[in-house]
Every structure is written in C-alpha cells, then in structure tokens.
Amino acid sequence: MFEKIDELKTELDRHRPLSPSMAKNLQEDLILRxxxxxxxIEGNTLTLLETKVVLEGVTVGGKSLREHFEAINHKQAIEFVEQIIQNQEPFNEWQLKNIHQLILSNIDTDNAGRYRTQNVIISGASHTPPDFLLIDDKMRELFAWYDSADSLHPVERACRLHSEFVIIHPFIDGNGRTARLLLNFELMKAGYPPCVITVDKRLAYYEALDNWASVGDKSLFFSLINKCLLESFKPYQLLLKF
Known part of the structure; x- marks a missing residue:
C-alpha cells in the first residue's frame, strides 16, 4: 500500500540535506497547516490566516482565549516533538505526558499530562474507551508493543501507534491532537514528511478510526493516511521539482 510513498521518500532523500532557507520555509508552512x-478537526474556529497571526503573537478579536492557546500550545508541542527527533531520544511515557501537558497548557492545568480518572464516552462513536482503572495497564501494553514493533513498515507503525492510543483514550481531553503528534513523530523520525489530516477529511478520519476500534478493520485508516501522506509530499515536490 505504501509503495508510492516510499518512492517519493527516496526521491526526497536525493535532495537532502535541504538548504537552510528552504528547510525554514517548509517548516513554517508545515507548522501553520x-x-x-x-x-x-477538534472544533477550533480560527481560520488558517487567523491561526497564522496568532502564532505570530497577534490576538484575534471575537475568538476565545482557549482557541488562542490551542494554536500556541500546538506549535510548542510540534517543536518539542522535533527536539525529541533531533536528539534521537527513545520515545517513552514521560515524553508522551509532556506532549499532552503542552497541548493543555493554560487550558486545563489539572489534567494536563495526567491520565484520566473517570470514564468517558466518545460522542458518535460505536466503541467505548476502556475503564479508567485499566489505563495504566493499557498504556504499559501499548509501550511494550511499540518497543517491539521495529519490523513494521514505518507508516504502519505510525498508524498503529496513533490509533491504539486513540482507542485507549488515556486523557480526559486533548487525545486527538496528541495522537496526531504521535503519528507524525513516527513518520518524521523515519524521514517521511508529517501527515497533515485536513479538516475536510474529518468525517472520513472519524469513520476510519471507529471502524478500527469497533470491528478491527484497519484498511480505511491505512488508506486515509496513505492519501494524506501523498498530499504531504506536494510542498517538497513544488520546491524541489520532482
């Protein structure tokens, strides 16, 4: 399924390392999108251009303080993930909780970086996350699987980490943003461009995740990520002409 993606990555690798100016341009575009x-996807109403000015330090009138912090926090979480990759640090629970803490910083301090202590339901989904008393065990199992999954194709490993994390739903809020950061952590670590799941694919994204969680069918999610990754190569193709 990922043959075309691997072909594009091979072509991108031929152009690496990118010039500092091009790398900076691509990174700024990526962080914004x-x-x-x-x-x-989670309901934030800032437009693309409003998000841009918020990330530049400008307050947008008529938008909530939470929406401003969601944008600022997300940028900081991306930068934290990039630092983990740059330092070649092994991924662990401490880093996961730090990513989540950044996501909920100044929004929900009590729950930032802490596993949930109550049961939850996911509106519209046909599956129910596990009881909160099982969270620690489920997360230990997830990290044990992750540490032994090196033989998987990097895109499949990224998809599985994202989706199994979402199914566990370990935090009271911020699981979706955190899961997409985990997805891209795996992809970027392996040299692939980050996968930006665009808001127009929100319904397909939710349906694919629910299909995975409720009946174990992973094909819809793999297909969706495959399409999104192909799109993620386009800025590189535009600048590098391949």
Whole structure:
C-alpha cells in the first residue's frame, strides 16, 4: 500500500540535506497547516490566516482565549516533538505526558499530562474507551508493543501507534491532537514528511478510526493516511521539482 510513498521518500532523500532557507520555509508552512487542521478537526474556529497571526503573537478579536492557546500550545508541542527527533531520544511515557501537558497548557492545568480518572464516552462513536482503572495497564501494553514493533513498515507503525492510543483514550481531553503528534513523530523520525489530516477529511478520519476500534478493520485508516501522506509530499515536490 505504501509503495508510492516510499518512492517519493527516496526521491526526497536525493535532495537532502535541504538548504537552510528552504528547510525554514517548509517548516513554517508545515507548522501553520498542521496546527490549523489538527485544531479545526477538534472544533477550533480560527481560520488558517487567523491561526497564522496568532502564532505570530497577534490576538484575534471575537475568538476565545482557549482557541488562542490551542494554536500556541500546538506549535510548542510540534517543536518539542522535533527536539525529541533531533536528539534521537527513545520515545517513552514521560515524553508522551509532556506532549499532552503542552497541548493543555493554560487550558486545563489539572489534567494536563495526567491520565484520566473517570470514564468517558466518545460522542458518535460505536466503541467505548476502556475503564479508567485499566489505563495504566493499557498504556504499559501499548509501550511494550511499540518497543517491539521495529519490523513494521514505518507508516504502519505510525498508524498503529496513533490509533491504539486513540482507542485507549488515556486523557480526559486533548487525545486527538496528541495522537496526531504521535503519528507524525513516527513518520518524521523515519524521514517521511508529517501527515497533515485536513479538516475536510474529518468525517472520513472519524469513520476510519471507529471502524478500527469497533470491528478491527484497519484498511480505511491505512488508506486515509496513505492519501494524506501523498498530499504531504506536494510542498517538497513544488520546491524541489520532482
């Protein structure tokens, strides 16, 4: 399924390392689009351009303080993930909780970086996350699987980490944004461009996740990520002409 993606990555690798100016341009574009779309999927009403000015330090009238912090926090979480990759640090629970803490900073301090202590339901979904008393065990199992999953194709490993995390739903809020950061952590670590799931694909995204969680069918999610990743190569293709 990921043959075309691997072909594009091979072509991108031929152009690496990118010039500092091009790398900076691509990173700024990525952070903006990733932040806007990931927040919009969760209901944030900032437009793409409003997100841009918020990330530049400008307050947008008529928008809530929470929406401003969601944009700022998400950028900081991306930068934290990039730092983990740059330092070649092994991924662990401490880093996961730090990512989540950044996501909910100045929004929900009591729950930022802490597993939920109550049961939840996911509106519209046909599956129910596990009892909160099982969270610690479920997360230990997830990290044990992750540490032994090196043989998987990097895109499949990224998809599985994202989706199994979502199914556990370990935090009271911020699980979706955190899951998409985990997805892209795996992809970026392996040299792929980050996958930006755009807000217009929100319904397909939710349906694919619910299909995975309720009946174990992973094909819809793999297909969706495959399409989104192909789109993620386009800025590189535009600038590098391949």
């Amino acid at each position: 990733w932040t806007y779309h990931s927040n919009a």
